[in-house]
Amino acid sequence: MLIRTTTVSRPAVDGQLAALAGQQIICSEFTYRRGMEVFGEGEEAEYVYQIVSGTIRTYKMLCDGRRQINSFHLADDMFGLENGIIHRFTAEAVTQAKVRITSRSSLLDTIAQREPGQASLLNLVTRNLQHAENHMLLLGRKTALDKLAAFLLEMDERLAHPNVMSLPMNRRDIADYLGLTLETVSRAFSILRDDKMLRFDGQTQRQLVLLDREALVQLDA
Amino acid sequence: MLIRTTTVSRPAVDGQLAALAGQQIICSEFTYRRGMEVFGEGEEAEYVYQIVSGTIRTYKMLCDGRRQINSFHLADDMFGLENGIIHRFTAEAVTQAKVRITSRSSLLDTIAQREPGQASLLNLVTRNLQHAENHMLLLGRKTALDKLAAFLLEMDERLAHPNVMSLPMNRRDIADYLGLTLETVSRAFSILRDDKMLRFDGQTQRQLVLLDREALVQLDA
């Protein structure tokens, strides 16, 4: 882990974070060289960041090295604010970048005190954001089979792992969710069926049983 | 526009919206039939929604009909909360769905409304979410050329429409942002150059001039 409190400086008056947090907040600046990591996916989210100058990329990776960059952050952009205590993606300097760093807990404490209620609303929005981040990785970097496996696991989890899963949506809806055509979705279903990862239950093709969640997780990862 | 205050009912105790808003908030329920639109992209965001039962899809569309579904919302999920006054996507019933509807303004009023104009944390997170929603449409439904045009317009705007645009990132970064390979990005650059939509400036291929923003917008739309 990097030591981040190298350059302690007075927060700029116009900085969003500084404005949000007020002057009493611990706030320092650090300069990252090209390619340096600001934080990694899975690390504890101790700080919130705002760019003073330079460019930062935030991204997720699949285990085989496929990478999906969520955003390029330029001057004044904020990033790294998490709902939970863990960073959901990695942040790296694209160019040399000067970054303003604020303690997450002190920031959130201040917000909670000053604007009670906004914190819980913030939670809801952050949850949507989290879903969107995962979905960008899926859309940008997964194959048709990966996508369908991920979709089935998502539905399985949200429906609380039922024995027989009833999908409320048709193949076109699934396709438009996964960035595919309905024919490709149908073919992917057939492959998973032939490979014994699922079977259809009853007359309809919308009721199905996941036979091998492990294998689906493998595809998704 | 639909009349939504059909069934006025006491908010469920465990509902997120009710919990957020408190019991004094105007809160009603409405049942949407399969295929019905809850709200459309671009409409005024008067209400916030939470699902009681059924499934709702939220999506964006390109002008030629390509559709990208952001999320399927199931029981208890909240959706439709916007930062600004306009809905950024469309919401429709996948199945018959019962939805709890709350007035946005009364919800936000209750949640200690901050003074207008000042940056809020919620604003910052919502901006990230908004970007993610647009990017999902790009990743799921746009061609390589569309994607590069969208990227260039995004950078152009964020760099305040400079004459000569200096990209801080290399082709691989752009590729990983757009869900492409670096070779495809390079080819797309060459096509846009040959079609006189941009030209490279100076020695490097990271400095460029947008020659026809209109045409790029056309590609992106």
Added chain:
DNA sequence: CGCCCTGTTGAACTCTTTCAAAAAATGTGG
């Protein structure tokens, strides 16, 4: 000058889409 990094271009290949047809499921009316 030569090396490394970044970017471009070509050719073969692969995955997904498109177009087409048939099969399966759902709904309707007698």
Added chain:
DNA sequence: CCACATTTTTTGAAAGAGTTCAACAGGGCG
């Protein structure tokens, strides 16, 4: 309950967009 129409899903074959593998070109820097 059955016949018929409609919608949804599956499957096949051909076409297309993007990837992969490979070679090369140009600039920056020791």
